[in-house]
Amino acid sequence: MSRAVLIVLDSVGVGGAPDASAYGDAGANTLGHIAEACASGRGDREGLRSGPLLLPHLGRLGFGAAAQGASGSWPANLPAPGRNAIYGHAAEVSNGKDTPSGHWEIAAVPVPFDWGYFPETEPCFPAELTDAIVREGKVPGILGNKHASGTTILAELGEEHIRSGKPIGYTSADSVFQIAAHESHFGLERLYALCETVRRLVDPYSIGRVIARPFIGETAETFERTGNRRDYAVPPPEPTLLDRVISAGGRTLAIGKIGDIFAHKGISDVNKASGNAALTDATLAAMEAAKDGDLVFANLVDFDMLYGHRRDVPGYAAALEAFDARLPEIEAALRPGDLVVITADHGCDPTWRGTDHTREQVPILAFGRNADGTPMPGKNIGARKSFADIGETVAAHLGLAPGRHGRSLL
Numbered sequence: 001m002s003r004a005v006l007i008v009l010d011s012v013g014v015g016g017a018p019d020a021s022a023y024g025d026a027g028a029n030t031l032g033h034i035a036e037a038c039a040s041g042r043g044d045r046e047g048l049r050s051g052p053l054l055l056p057h058l059g060r061l062g063f064g065a066a067a068q069g070a071s072g073s074w075p076a077n078l079p080a081p082g083r084n085a086i087y088g089h090a091a092e093v094s095n096g097k098d099t100p101s102g103h104w105e106i107a108a109v110p111v112p113f114d115w116g117y118f119p120e121t122e123p124c125f126p127a128e129l130t131d132a133i134v135r136e137g138k139v140p141g142i143l144g145n146k147h148a149s150g151t152t153i154l155a156e157l158g159e160e161h162i163r164s165g166k167p168i169g170y171t172s173a174d175s176v177f178q179i180a181a182h183e184s185h186f187g188l189e190r191l192y193a194l195c196e197t198v199r200r201l202v203d204p205y206s207i208g209r210v211i212a213r214p215f216i217g218e219t220a221e222t223f224e225r226t227g228n229r230r231d232y233a234v235p236p237p238e239p240t241l242l243d244r245v246i247s248a249g250g251r252t253l254a255i256g257k258i259g260d261i262f263a264h265k266g267i268s269d270v271n272k273a274s275g276n277a278a279l280t281d282a283t284l285a286a287m288e289a290a291k292d293g294d295l296v297f298a299n300l301v302d303f304d305m306l307y308g309h310r311r312d313v314p315g316y317a318a319a320l321e322a323f324d325a326r327l328p329e330i331e332a333a334l335r336p337g338d339l340v341v342i343t344a345d346h347g348c349d350p351t352w353r354g355t356d357h358t359r360e361q362v363p364i365l366a367f368g369r370n371a372d373g374t375p376m377p378g379k380n381i382g383a384r385k386s387f388a389d390i391g392e393t394v395a396a397h398l399g400l401a402p403g404r405h406g407r408s409l410l
């Protein structure tokens, strides 16, 4: 036992979910389709990137092989795994392709119930809910009230929001009630307070998350969302890997939105850095600070929020390449006895229809050092039936008693 590091590349699925068709996602493959697009020149953007997808380090860790195992095809240009690659892929048992479902299951607690969703009608929210929000949240009304992409709806309704003082409420294929409001015209603290009220009011509808989406700018052309997003999730249904680490005397160092996703249950320390580069810096800093028995748990959200939902292939490819280039720093931060697992929480295929997540399998890429400092030996861990095997692997590595939802890979 030493330390464990879990890094979730938000939405970086590898296709091949056995139940994808139940979600309208048969054939979706985030990594595979990005690699294919890049290989055929559709991943080029002037000043950003061009050519085939270049992921030498992730490839060496088994990214291509994991994707091949999940989807049946090798992503274009991905290299073969190196000899210390511990790699495989996992399907999700929870009924949902959202962030909390994915992360809770990674933390060894699959979701045992069905989330509530708002219908694709307009309005999408029940009148008694919006009436209660207006009354208890003390707002003059709610704009939006439909399924929408968060950036599109700002261009459409942001100016009216500033004029009227009415917050913008919208949802997606996820179990979410999102509220966009201007940081200064409406007020950031006021937005957070409103979200807390809405969190309470949507509980009877089994909604997974209320999300504060603050933005700045004065016109449709200049509106921009800020890093002050805050997610108000319901707490996980039973103690997760994080609670187990703490019960055993360890600490959990949460990077990015991990704290929010777990409703701050089982979290010792939060660093909410904004942007993949700063989140990677924060992960490295946490690896420096973590002690024996501690868990560093990071979420890199840009893949999903900035590129997957926006269906931006060159942006997504560039973000993958940028993360790949940082992997040697993560490897260099390892101490004897450390284990790192890189995975994802769902897909968000930027070549897919619409703007929502896609039901996919996720990669499991692990590497570490034995107690004597030598690299852990490579292993093909194949197909896993639940993301919970990831959490149980970390649990076993940290010397925790096994849980009931998964099995360690090592």
Ligand SMILES: O=P(O)(O)O[C@H]1O[C@H](CO)[C@@H](O)[C@H]1O
Pocket (backbone or CB within 6 Å): 099, 148, 149, 150, 151, 171, 172, 173, 174, 176, 178, 211, 213, 305, 309
């Ligand atoms: O379009 P934006 O606001 O980025 O919202 C996306 O982000 C939400 C949470 O990850 C998803 O439910 C999806 O709707």
Ligand SMILES: [Mn+2]
Pocket (backbone or CB within 6 Å): 010, 011, 098, 099, 102, 304, 345, 346
């Ligand atoms: Mn996610």
Ligand SMILES: [Mn+2]
Pocket (backbone or CB within 6 Å): 099, 304, 305, 309, 348, 357
């Ligand atoms: Mn998302």
